[in-house]
Structures are given as C-alpha cells and as structure tokens.
Amino acid sequence: MRTRRGMDLILIGIGTGDPGHLTRAAESALRSADLVLIPDKGADKADLAALRDAICDAVASDVPRGRFAVPERRADDGYLTGVEAWHDALAAAWSAAIPPGAGRVALLVWGDPSLYDSTLRIAARLRPAPRITVIPGITALQALTAAHAVPLNDLGAPVTITTGRRLRDHGWPRGADRVAVMLDGDCAFRTLDPAGVTIWWGAYVGMDRQMLDHGPLAEAGPRIAEARAAARARHGWIMDIYLLARAA
Structure with a gap:
C-alpha cells in the first residue's frame, strides 16, 4: 500500500467513550497533527465517528480531518484469512484517504493500540513504511x-x-x-x-x-x-x- 514518503503516523489511544479518558500527551499529539483520519463505519455506528469528531472539536478544531470508509470484513475462507484480507483493505483505504504532503497523520484508536486492536498491524502494511508514534490510552x-x-x-x-x-x-x-x-x-x-x-x-x-x-x-x-x-x-x-x- 503506497503512502507518502516521510509521513509520520500517530496512533492515539482515546479510551472507551469518555472524553475525559484523553491524556495530555494525547491532546498534544492531536494538536500536532496535519490531518486526522476518521473511520466511517456506516449509519449504525455513526456515534463512534461522532465521538472522534467531538474530541477533535474540543482539542484540535483547526486540524483538518479526512474520512475513510471501513470495508466489510468477510469470513468466507475462515476467520484468520478474512481478517488478513480485511487489514489489507483497510491499509488501502488509509492510503487513498491521505493526500500528498500530509506530513503528520493521526488516527484516534478506541481504547489502546496495544490491546486487541489491529491498527499497528494495518500500519505495518503501508509502503513506504511511515514513522509510527503510539500514544497509549485507557483500555476497555x-x-x-x-x-x-x-x-x-x-x-x-x-x-x-x-x-x-x-x-x-x-x-x-x-x-x-x-x-x-x-x-x-x-x-x-x-x-x-x-x-x-x-x-x-x-x-x-x-x-x-x-x-x-x-x-x-x-x-x-x-x-x-x-x-x-x-x-x-x-x-x-x-x-x-x-x-x-x-x-x-
């Protein structure tokens, strides 16, 4: 999956729904971004995108935002095969949503990127590999x-x-x-x-x-x-x- 050379990818743990879960480090990282990518999971889960927008409005309202449609995960060939294909599709969606010269791109990760979350695995698919910074968050x-x-x-x-x-x-x-x-x-x-x-x-x-x-x-x-x-x-x-x- 092609990304822009020299891109910094910031993965920010945002907790589990309470805006108060956001740490000062997370706020600082969010304000430093050139672009925040917001996942769009459809109308049924619109409140998850709305919460991310509310966090951006409160902390970094002047940072531009982009959206990407979250592809459907299929399990026709088994669970693990389906997840791997889904991660490939997500990496492609990220790449398509990142404009040239974006610089520092932030993703707001529900909970923490280290605990049963695949954001780091998806990020590893990007080419050329971005510089990755992880800001930990409160887990579920x-x-x-x-x-x-x-x-x-x-x-x-x-x-x-x-x-x-x-x-x-x-x-x-x-x-x-x-x-x-x-x-x-x-x-x-x-x-x-x-x-x-x-x-x-x-x-x-x-x-x-x-x-x-x-x-x-x-x-x-x-x-x-x-x-x-x-x-x-x-x-x-x-x-x-x-x-x-x-x-x-």
Whole structure:
C-alpha cells in the first residue's frame, strides 16, 4: 500500500467513550497533527465517528480531518484469512484517504493500540513504511474494572486475557483463576460450567449509555445475554467486555 514518503503516523489511544479518558500527551499529539483520519463505519455506528469528531472539536478544531470508509470484513475462507484480507483493505483505504504532503497523520484508536486492536498491524502494511508514534490510552479492561471498582487480579495471581472465540472453542484457560474476555459476539460464557464463577460485565463502557452487571454466573449470565441482545437491537451495535473469576 503506497503512502507518502516521510509521513509520520500517530496512533492515539482515546479510551472507551469518555472524553475525559484523553491524556495530555494525547491532546498534544492531536494538536500536532496535519490531518486526522476518521473511520466511517456506516449509519449504525455513526456515534463512534461522532465521538472522534467531538474530541477533535474540543482539542484540535483547526486540524483538518479526512474520512475513510471501513470495508466489510468477510469470513468466507475462515476467520484468520478474512481478517488478513480485511487489514489489507483497510491499509488501502488509509492510503487513498491521505493526500500528498500530509506530513503528520493521526488516527484516534478506541481504547489502546496495544490491546486487541489491529491498527499497528494495518500500519505495518503501508509502503513506504511511515514513522509510527503510539500514544497509549485507557483500555476497555481498565474501564471495566474501574466501573465495577474491582481489582483485575487476585492477590499474587495471574490473569488471562482472551477472546470469546477462544473461550468458546477451548474452555477456561489453564492455570488462571481470573479471565478477561474481549471480542465476544455470542456470550461465550454460556458454554462454561457456571458453578463457582463470578462475572463482571460491561457494555459501552465509558459512554453515557454504559451498562453494567455482575454476580454469580448462573444468575447474572442469563440477564446479561438478554440485556446484550436488547441493546444491540436498540443501537445497531455493541461493544462489551467481561471479567470472570473462578473460586479456587
């Protein structure tokens, strides 16, 4: 994917929906940009673009913005193959949206670019390779534990961070009493034996529509599945995350 020689790409973590998640370093990096690229995910997810616009309006209103349409991800040839093709298409969309001489281009990344986000992998596809700067942000995992006022780990114990797909296909990760689950589109917690398991769940964490629930998995699980389905139908999209703890 061709980009402009000498381009600087700034990946700015913006947290999970609360404009207060933006750090001073993020504000400074945003003001230093020559262009901010805003992803357009269609009408159903227009509020995600609107939040990025609101951040730019508040912090760097004079920095020009460009938009790119987020291509549809297909899984006809399997999950990983589909994701790789999707990343190729996203890199091409970035390149097409960056005008000659853009200089410093910023992308506002939901959460943090390091945790279950592919912005860095997409950026690695650009040619010639841009100079990349990453500004860390508050992750959905931090926002979830803060919203529930619980620690991520038990005393001196490990935590496994995984996806709903892997939880569904492989079960409870070996060697962990606490498991944080991201990218779960089908309530994979329903595949677990709920005995002795506690769940802390959150959707739209950090946004004004934030939803929270917690309790024994046997009791809270059905509530969460029902609330999740209703919220997705109401808003057209949902992003959620949960933490599971199993009694020793």
